[in-house]
Amino acid sequence: MSVAALLPMPAGQSALELRIAGRAVIDRTVAAILAMHGVGRVVVAPQHPPGEGLRALLLSVAPGVRVSEAHRGRLAALRRALLVAGPVDRVLVHDADMPLMATAELEALVGLLDESPCAVLSVPVKSTIKVARDGVIEDTLPRDRLCYVTGPRAFRREALERALVEQGELDEVSAARRAGLPVAVRHTSAASCMRVTGAEDVDVAERLLTVVPVGSLP
Amino acid sequence: MGAGVNKVLLPLAGRPILARTLEVFEAHAGVGRVVLVVAGGELEQCQALIDAHGLRKVSEVVAGGRTRHESEYRGLCALEGEISGGTVRVVMVHDGARPFVIPEEIDRLIAETERWGAAILAAPADDDCLVRLSEEGRLEQPPAGLWAAQTPQSFDARLILEAHRRAARDGFEGTDTASVAERLGHRVRIVEGSPANIKITTAEDLVLARALLAGRTPTALRL
Numbered sequence: 001m002s003v004a005a006l007l008p009m010p011a012g013q014s015a016l017e018l019r020i021a022g023r024a025v026i027d028r029t030v031a032a033i034l035a036m037h038g039v040g041r042v043v044v045a046p047q048h049p050p051g052e053g054l055r056a057l058l059l060s061v062a063p064g065v066r067v068s069e070a071h072r073g074r075l076a077a078l079r080r081a082l083l084v085a086g087p088v089d090r091v092l093v094h095d096a097d098m099p100l101m102a103t104a105e106l107e108a109l110v111g112l113l114d115e116s117p118c119a120v121l122s123v124p125v126k127s128t129i130k131v132a133r134d135g136v137i138e139d140t141l142p143r144d145r146l147c148y149v150t151g152p153r154a155f156r157r158e159a160l161e162r163a164l165v166e167q168g169e170l171d172e173v174s175a176a177r178r179a180g181l182p183v184a185v186r187h188t189s190a191a192s193c194m195r196v197t198g199a200e201d202v203d204v205a206e207r208l209l210t211v212v213p214v215g216s217l218p
Numbered sequence: 219m220g221a222g223v224n225k226v227l228l229p230l231a232g233r234p235i236l237a238r239t240l241e242v243f244e245a246h247a248g249v250g251r252v253v254l255v256v257a258g259g260e261l262e263q264c265q266a267l268i269d270a271h272g273l274r275k276v277s278e279v280v281a282g283g284r285t286r287h288e289s290e291y292r293g294l295c296a297l298e299g300e301i302s303g304g305t306v307r308v309v310m311v312h313d314g315a316r317p318f319v320i321p322e323e324i325d326r327l328i329a330e331t332e333r334w335g336a337a338i339l340a341a342p343a344d345d346d347c348l349v350r351l352s353e354e355g356r357l358e359q360p361p362a363g364l365w366a367a368q369t370p371q372s373f374d375a376r377l378i379l380e381a382h383r384r385a386a387r388d389g390f391e392g393t394d395t396a397s398v399a400e401r402l403g404h405r406v407r408i409v410e411g412s413p414a415n416i417k418i419t420t421a422e423d424l425v426l427a428r429a430l431l432a433g434r435t436p437t438a439l440r441l
Contacts, residue, residue, distance in 0.1 A: 120357075122349075126419070127366035128394045129343055130408070137338075137406040140397045141350070141360065149357065150347045170346070173357070183357050191422040200434050207425040 003110055004041045004085035005033045005092040008074050011048040013096065015197050017057055020099055020205045025196045026054070027061040028099035033092065034062060035103040036110070040088060044096070045081035046070040074171055079164050082157075091160050093172055094152040097195045100208060101152060105188050110154045116184035117159035118176045121151030123190045147185065149173055151193040224260060225419060226314040227267070231431050235418055236264070237271045238317035244275050246321050248328050250306070251277040254314075255293040258282070287391045287398075291382045301375040308332065309378055310370040311395045315418045318430060319370060319411075326409045327372040335374040336404050338396050339411035340365035368411045371395040377404060 007029070009016075016026040023031075033042055044050070044058060044067045058065050068081040078093065085091065090113050092106060105121060112119035125146040131139040153173055155163070159181050166175035176183060191208045194201070226236040243249045252273070256264045258281040268276045280296050282289030290311055300306040308331050312319065323339055330337035343364040350360045371394060373381075381398045385391070392398040396406045414435065418427050429435075 125348070125366075126417070127341075127343070127368070128397070129348075129360075130338075130340060130365045130367050130396070131361050131363050132340075132365050132408045133363055135408050137365075137396060137400055137408065138363075139361075140393060140400065141364075143393065145351045146360065147349060147351065148345070148347045149349050174346075177357050182355065184355070185351060185357070189420075189422065191425075203432075203434070204425055204429050207428070208422055 001038050001090060002040050002088040003036065003038045003090045003092060004043065004082075004088040005036075005039055005094055006078055006081045006085065007042065007044045007094060007096045008077055008081075009044055009046045009050065009096055010074070013050065013054060015199075015201075016054060016096055018196060018199065018202055020196065020202060021209055023099075024057055024061065025099045026057060026096055029094065029096050029101070030058075030062045030065060032099075032101055032103045032106060033094060036092075036107050038090075038110075039092070041066065041085050043068050043081040043084045045074075045077040047072055047074065047077045075164050075166075075169065075175060078160075078172060082160065082164070089157055090154060091157055092152060092154045093160075095195070097197055098151065098193060099196055100194050100205060101188075101192050105186075105192055106152060109152055109186055112184040112186060113154055113156055116182050117156045118153065118163070118173070118181050119155075119184040119186065120149045120153040120173055121188045121193070122147035122149045122185050123151070123193055124187050147187065148193075149185075151188055224257065227260075227263065228424070230317065230418070230424065230427055233271075234267055235317050235427075236314045237267055237273070239312070239314050239319075240268070240273050240276060241271065242317070242319055242321070242324075243312070244273050246324050248324065249275060249310075251275050253277065253293045253296050254279045255282045255289045256280075256314075285391060287385070290395060291386060294379050294382055297375070298379065301379050306375050308372060309375045310372040311378075312370040313417050316369055316415055317418070317427070318415050319368075320415075323409065323411055323415070324370065327370055330407045330409055331372040331374060334405060334407045335377055336372070336396065336399050337407040337409050338371040338394075339368040339415065340408050341368060341411050341413050341415070342366075365408055367394050367396065368415050368417075369394075373399060 042065045049070045068084040071077045129141045163176040169175040252275045343366040349357045
């Protein structure tokens with residue numbers, strides 16, 4: 001079994017250079033991926049050409065990382081990156097701004113592909129969710145069936161290829177849903193899926209590193 | 219999160235979370251009294267906390283039930299006489315683990331409750347990432363107009379006491395207080411609350427709470 005990891009990268013990713021407890025965000029994300037069993041190639045899928053600083057940082061943290069040609073739109077960028085990834089069986093799609101995601105979680109996610117063509121990590125909903133119209137509650141939804149699909153996702157290669165040809169979708173999971181592909185779900189913690197998008201997140205991320213068993217449920 | 223310790227008793231920047239929460243209501247002119255419902259084994263500890271922080275509006279500390287729903291009902295029953303007599307007209311149910319509710323939100327809840335009979339704080343939850351799992355395990359788009367319920371949840375006192383009595387008769391357990399009123403057809407209004415009104419239930423929530431106290435709004439609040 002061979003696995004490639006694709007890192008979608010929208011414009012304005014300067015936060016990837018921020019340091020969390022001494023290591024750049026992108027360094028932590030890539031290191032967690034490279035520690036996975038079976039991962040061969042990591043391809044960054046930029047939607048705009050990364051700046052020189054980020055490109056240099058990428059190459060310094062992991063010399064084997066490839067940067068595919070920039071392409072506008074997440075799905076288009078992923079299509080391009082998949083070509084660069086070469087002939088692999090499974091593909092992990094992991095946003096680069098999630099430096100707290102643990103290797104074990106990523107491996108468990110990819111493991112779900114034994115049973116399903118697509119798999120996602122999700123965060124359970126803690127709040128009671130109401131449906132309201134014009135400021136009045138109309139319904140209370142069963143919480144145990146709701147989740148936030150915000151973390152990494154994994155695909156058998158042919159499933160991702162099928163999803164990526166869907167038109168009009170903004171991300172690969174909704175594209176997979178539209179393509180009628182079943183999606184397996186594994187819950188993880190909100191901390192694991194924390195995005196570092198600005199300097200205001202650094203302190204929180206550093207504290208989470210010390211007090212939370214990142215990658216496990218709270 | 220602190221083995222064996224009720225999370226609301228943990229310190230947040232030097233003061234217990236519960237004390238911080240109670241202080242918001244202590245300082246609010248529209249709140250006359252507070253009934254604190256706690257686990258049976260924590261009555262003395264909570265009373266000591268109330269005394270130590272000079273929380274004079276806490277008139278009673280009541281032993282809770284096996285579930286949140288049961289605990290709520292016990293708290294309401296402690297007010298039964300005043301509710302029937304009309305001296306308590308509005309009841310707000312709040313989580314001790316939400317210390318970041320602000321006075322303006324309480325003001326708006328009281329006003330909406332006096333006008334409509336029931337209102338809750340809630341934050342918008344329409345989010346492309348929020349999905350529903352079907353019985354077959356497929357991901358589905360939930361309906362639009364979603365709100366994440368928070369507390370306080372505020373009610374005409376007689377309305378919610380009667381709704382809880384009927385829930386007890388029918389064996390109904392609500393996931394929140396509003397659902398107890400909703401099942402009887404009462405219209406419950408939404409008052410938009412801040413995403414910062416978090417419920418501190420995990421170690422990561424405590425980290426977020428410290429950031430909020432320091433005046434920061436981390437991206438992680440999104441979830």
